[in-house]
Amino acid sequence: MTVIDVKVLDARMAEQMPAYATPGSAGLDLRACLDAPLVLEPGQAALIPTGLSIHIGDPGLAAMLLPRSGLGHKHGIVLGNLVGLIDSDYQGPLMVSCWNRGQQTYTVQPLERIAQMVIVPVVQASFRRVESFDASERGTGGFGSTGTA
Numbered sequence: 709m710t711v712i713d714v715k716v717l718d719a720r721m722a723e724q725m726p727a728y729a730t731p732g733s734a735g736l737d738l739r740a741c742l743d744a745p746l747v748l749e750p751g752q753a754a755l756i757p758t759g760l761s762i763h764i765g766d767p768g769l770a771a772m773l774l775p776r777s778g779l780g781h782k783h784g785i786v787l788g789n790l791v792g793l794i795d796s797d798y799q800g801p802l803m804v805s806c807w808n809r810g811q812q813t814y815t816v817q818p819l820e821r822i823a824q825m826v827i828v829p830v831v832q833a834s835f836r837r838v839e840s841f842d843a844s845e846r847g848t849g850g851f852g853s854t855g856t857a
């Protein structure tokens with residue numbers, strides 16, 4: 709298993725280190741490191757600390773922050789940036805932008821699980837300038853060019 713360095717920025721999180729809920733889980737739930745409940749009115753977003761920082765260290769890896777499906781579907785609580793991308797060289801506090809895209813007020817509780825983090829492989833590319841591409845089956849077709857059926 710890949711090992712990633714983590715710093716506990718808030719002592720409460722020492723008991724809440726990222727962990728896979730089941731052996732087959734892809735995501736690690738992240739918690740709201742709040743001192744008091746945080747009210748999110750419809751349309752409102754807030755940057756919520758997780759009380760942790762990670763240093764992935766390997767440019768061949770990154771972390772992506774994604775909504776939890778229950779919060780997103782039932783309560784409209786998703787991410788203000790839609791998806792968070794954590795660079796392998798980032799060492800600052802891990803933050804979650806929580807956005808209430810729903811119609812009802814939602815209150816985030818201290819230590820509530822608000823998002824999930826997935827560690828993903830990354831390919832860094834360099835770019836070689838050319839004047840034409842080798843032919844492909846798709847060519848320049850896109851944006852629905854293959855139809856719907």
Ligand SMILES: O=c1ccn([C@H]2C[C@H](O)[C@@H](COP(=O)(O)OP(=O)(O)OP(=O)(O)O)O2)c(=O)[nH]1
Pocket residue numbers: 773789791792793794795796798801802803804805
């Ligand atoms: O949901 C997020 C998204 C990003 N980050 C941190 C880690 C990431 O490596 C850094 C920069 O993120 P990004 O590149 O997406 O933001 P930016 O607006 O381009 O900022 P920068 O100019 O610092 O790259 O912010 C978080 O803590 N949470």
Ligand SMILES: [Mg+2]
Pocket residue numbers: none
């Ligand atoms: Mg950036």
